[in-house]
Amino acid sequence: MxxxxxxxxxxxxxAPRVDDRIHEYRPTSAGEVLVGKASHHGRAWHAVAGEHADPRGSSYPEGTQWRTSDRIWRVERLxxxxxxxxxxxxxxxxxxxxxxxxxxxxxxxxxxxxxxx
Structure with missing residues (x-):
């Protein structure tokens, strides 16, 4: 190119649709820091989203988020x-x-x- x-x-x-990978952030005093994005998020995410929650971001409206004291998971459009x-x-x-x-x-x-x- x-x-x-x-x-x-x-x-x-x-992007034409939201990312299938739910974005994970760590809140800090300076703002949110991207931890990563993945299709599976482990026990902490399931504890707040529900054991049967769909790990694909496209299953939720853009901006949907789940929070714990030390993590934020958010459905985003790239x-x-x-x-x-x-x-x-x-x-x-x-x-x-x-x-x-x-x-x-x-x-x-x-x-x-x-x-x-």
Whole structure:
């Protein structure tokens, strides 16, 4: 993908539906800190959500949440820009691409990725 294609990404776009993985946070004095997101949350979540609660976020309306004194689980809709807020390495990579594109042109900088299964 060229920098020209990356530059056209709408980082504010929302996913068409809520994330199936319920997001888990730890409340702190500075605000909520993301612990992670998963399809299964263990005993603490089941204690507040109910033993037969569905662990899929898409089973609940966006914004549904469960709280304990030290955890918050919330059903959320992902946004494209979430990946940048949570991944400093990707932010650095894109900043490097942007710098190269300013020197060499948007169509002359490419990001090549592959997936190995």
């Amino acid at each position: 060229t920098w020209a294609e990356v530059a056209r990404i709408d980082w504010t776009a929302s 946004r494209t820009g979430d990946v940048l807020r949570r991944n400093p390495q990707l932010r650095a990579l894109l900043a490097g691409m942007r710098g190269l594109a300013e020197r060499h042109g948007d169509d002359h900088v490419r990001l090549v990725v592959w997936f190995d299964s």
